[in-house]
Amino acid sequence: MANVLKYFKENQEILDLYTTAITRAHKEHHPEVFGVKKIYTAIQDKIQSSITDTINLDLEFTELRKLTNNYAIPTDVCPTFVATYHMLEQADHIYEEI
Template identity: 50%
Template sequence: MMIKEFFAKNDEMLDLYTQAITKAHGAHHPEVFEVRKVYEDIQKKVKSGQEDLTADFSKLRDLTANYAIPADACGAMTKTYQTLEEFDHLVQG
């Protein structure tokens, strides 16, 4: 699957979930605010035709400890991290 196809298929969910997890988990996991910001940057880049997202996903790996799902994560946070990790693998080729 191509980056643009993956983005088109998952953007609506990732946009909603990255925002939702800031409200649900922000107090105990402040990194989710940065995850949201990085995802917004990814959205802007893909929508403007850029496909070099290497730096963005490197930052996400650092923020999330390689997409480690916290013990207190809800379904939305779990799905967000899993989908971002899948997107990351696609970007890395």
């Protein structure tokens, strides 16, 4: 669990920026990015409010996988979109290793 928390803390600034950026850039053709941003924010809220290193993110990662079709990258997106999905997928893999 500590590894995924560390990953999110180390990448929070960039993920905050990227998840916001993709909602602005891709809102018309990929409205699912609003759900991605909402789930990412929920994960950050859980991390921020936790007093221990034990956080259950099963629901959030299940929802992310479902919403993103297992982090599939659409063909018409920018590099920031690609990076966002790759970073969230990496966090998911770290979480699954627990």
